[in-house]
Amino acid sequence: MKDEQPVTALHAMxxxxxxxxxxxxxxxxxxMQGRIKRALGDMFGLTNFGVNLTTLAPGAVSALRHAHTKQDEWIYVISGNPSLLTDQGRTSLQAGMCAGFKAGTGNAHCLMNDTDEEVVYLEVGDRTPGDEAVYPDDDIAARMVDGKWKFFRKDGTAY
Structure with missing residues (x-):
């Protein structure tokens, strides 16, 4: 049986x-209620980096505020006005703006939709083996193990 080929082009939605x-x-x-992710990169068989089309309903957040040790991340706002929360504080974003998060800086980040309108954005992240994520506001830490995220409390006990 011949391997199924990934699609060449599609409508993201x-x-x-x-x-x-x-x-x-x-x-x-x-x-994470109110967050919808569409794994676009997976549809094309991409393995070195991921691409998600993410929608945040009013009041939703993109993730717990976090920073990666090895994974660079980048976002591009398609529509809406999310707030970017980093160690430097809150920054209002609008459609057409982008932001990047270099691995290893420790600058934790997340997007929040504090408006009455949906927010839609693209997120891109690499898939560097051995990545870890720290969450300064919550009792959780993450480690990439065999291609899957494993979660632990800050004292090292597993969830």
């Missing part, structure tokens, strides 16, 4: 949303 809203353990997973 036709990609089905992820069935699981978050990989976080509870109680953190429930904080």
């Amino acid at each position: 036709d990609v089905p949303p992820r069935t699981t809203p978050s990989n976080y353990p509870q109680p953190y997973a429930s904080k």
